[in-house]
Amino acid sequence: xxxxxxxxxxxxxxxxxxxxxxxxxxxxxxxxxxxxxxxxxxxxxxxxxxxxxxxxxxxxxxxxxxxxxxxxxxxxxxxxxxxxxxxxxxxxxxxxxxxxxxxxxxxxxxxxxxxxxxxxxxxxxxxxxxxxxxxxxxxxxxxxxxxxxxxxxxxxxxxxxxxxxxxxxxxxxxxxxxxxxxxxxxxxxxxxxxxxxxxxxxxxxxxxxxxxxxxxxxxxxxxxxxxxxxxxxxxxxxxxxxxxxxxxxxxxxxxxxxxxxxxxxxxxxxxxxxxxxxxxxxxxxxxxxxxxxxxxxxxxxxxxxxxxxxxxxxxxxxxx
Ligand code: GLU
Numbered sequence: 001x002x003x004x005x006x007x008x009x010x011x012x013x014x015x016x017x018x019x020x021x022x023x024x025x026x027x028x029x030x031x032x033x034x035x036x037x038x039x040x041x042x043x044x045x046x047x048x049x050x051x052x053x054x055x056x057x058x059x060x061x062x063x064x065x066x067x068x069x070x071x072x073x074x075x076x077x078x079x080x081x082x083x084x085x086x087x088x089x090x091x092x093x094x095x096x097x098x099x100x101x102x103x104x105x106x107x108x109x110x111x112x113x114x115x116x117x118x119x120x121x122x123x124x125x126x127x128x129x130x131x132x133x134x135x136x137x138x139x140x141x142x143x144x145x146x147x148x149x150x151x152x153x154x155x156x157x158x159x160x161x162x163x164x165x166x167x168x169x170x171x172x173x174x175x176x177x178x179x180x181x182x183x184x185x186x187x188x189x190x191x192x193x194x195x196x197x198x199x200x201x202x203x204x205x206x207x208x209x210x211x212x213x214x215x216x217x218x219x220x221x222x223x224x225x226x227x228x229x230x231x232x233x234x235x236x237x238x239x240x241x242x243x244x245x246x247x248x249x250x251x252x253x254x255x256x257x258x259x260x261x262x263x264x265x266x267x268x269x270x271x272x273x274x275x276x277x278x279x280x281x282x283x284x285x286x287x288x289x290x291x292x293x294x295x296x297x298x299x300x301x302x303x304x305x306x307x308x309x310x311x312x313x314x315x316x317x318x319x320x
Contacts, residue, residue, distance in 0.1 A: 005037040006030075006198045007191070008062070008069060012042050013049035014242035016061045016249050018309055019202070019232035022266045025281070026229060027200040028067045029288035039194045040073040045180050050077070061249045065259050066281030074194060076186055083181035084138065086189050086219055087174070091135035095218055096174060098132045098140040101125060118207075121170035123148075142175035144184075144215065151210035156227040156290070157297035158203070163210045172211055184211050192221040203228040204239065227293070230300035232269070232307045240309065247309055255318040265317060269307035270296045276316050 008024055010016065016024075031038045042058070044050035055075075062069075090096045101109075103119055110122045121143060127133070135142070148166040155161050165172070174185040181189070187208075191199060206228050216223050231239045240247055249262070260278035268276045272287045279287075299305050 004034065004197045005039060005195050006200055007039045007041055007194055007196045008067070009041045009043050009187070009190075009201070010058045011046070012044045012051060012054040012058060013046055014054055014248075015245070015251075016058060017240050017242065017244055017247045018249070018252070018262070018265075019240035019247075021061075021065060021249055021262055022232055022269065022307065023200070023202050023229055024062065024067055025065060025263060025266050025284060026270075026288055026293065029284035030200060030227075030290065030293060031198075033285035033288055034290070036198060037071070038069045039071055039196065040069040041190055041194060042073060042075045043183075043186070044075060044077045045183075045186055047178055047180065057250060061253075064249070064253065065262060074190060076181075076190065080138075080180070082189050082193060083186060084135075086185060087135045087138075087142070087181075089219060090144065090174070090215075091133065093218060094133055095145050096133070096135065096142045097127055097145060097171075098137075098142050099125070099127065099171075100141065118169050120168070121172065123166075123171060126171065138175070139177070139179040140175075141173065141177040143171040144174045144211075146171050146211075146214065149214075151213050153209065153213060153223070153226065155206070155209075156198075156225050157294055158206070158228050158301070161206070161209070163207065165211045165214060168207060169211070174215070184208060184215060188212050188215045188219065188221060191224055192216075192219075197224050198227065199224045200227040200229065202231045204231055228297075229293070230297060230306055232309060235308060235310045237303070237306075237308070247314070252314070252317055256320055257317040258320045261317050261320045265313065271299070276313075278320065 006027055042055050106121050109125055146166045150164045152162045173182040176182055209226050213223055233239050259281050263281050263284055264277050264279040267273045267279045267287055
């Protein structure tokens with residue numbers, strides 16, 4: 001059995017669109033080609049937006065696209081115990097604190113606006129030593145006391161990466177006011193308990209990777225290899241989001257798009273075929289070698305070469 005495992009980690013907060021289809025198809029194809037295990041995880045910790053309906057539709061879309069997985073899916077909301085254990089461990093080491101400051105208070109507390117535009121929680125805003133640093137009442141938002149260090153890692157597609165989370169975002173959220181794990185903590189705990197060795201995902205999460213690496217170090221968890229794929233953009237050059245209903249796989253499917261055309265579009269975006277043509281999902285693993293994915297990532301690091309959904313793309317997809 002393979003010692004390597006990747007994962008598909010859809011958030012069950014809306015319908016999957018063409019950008020998800022590309023990321024999931026490439027992850028699946030790479031894993032099937034290389035003989036890795038593929039585990040599935042439903043990221044459903046957003047109490048306002050996650051729904052069971054979205055989970056069912058996600059499963060349906062994955063099956064439609066020919067994407068299978070190994071073993072039983074993990075659903076984050078099913079059991080809070082592993083996340084609480086991780087929080088207790090961080091608290092024992094004096095690394096997490098409760099803070100009720102609003103975004104506005106955090107923004108206004110720091111004189112100079114931060115260059116990257118991201119809200120930065122300055123260490124000066126940490127509470128004094130005392131109860132706020134214990135993890136007794138889970139119904140309070142908590143942040144990780146980010147050490148002031150540079151994090152370096154080798155992205156399997158994008159090459160060497162070097163960032164300083166303390167400068168970028170400062171102390172980031174690891175636990176919400178609703179008493180639930182925040183994204184960064186949940187991903188780290190789950191990637192470890194699902195034995196994930198290779199994380200393939202969109203490059204919108206590149207900045208999160210260094211934060212996750214810091215949590216892994218403090219929790220004595222192994223760091224996986226990371227493969228960040230450039231995201232798909234719309235005709236205006238804006239990355240696809242769940243609000244692009246017209247580009248949801250369900251909508252396209254109801255208008256005649258087939259899995260073969262969607263795979264053909266993905267292969268064409270990657271320049272594995274010279275012009276759009278239907279490709280059977282089971283042929284994708286032959287095309288998705290790590291070397292070819294690397295070539296695509298390098299090419300697409302130029303904004304002019306990012307995959308884009310134009311009107312003619314949709315017309316072609318739905319003309320099968
Ligand atoms: N659930 C996230 C998403 O759907 C992915 C998280 C991850 O890959 O770490 O965008």
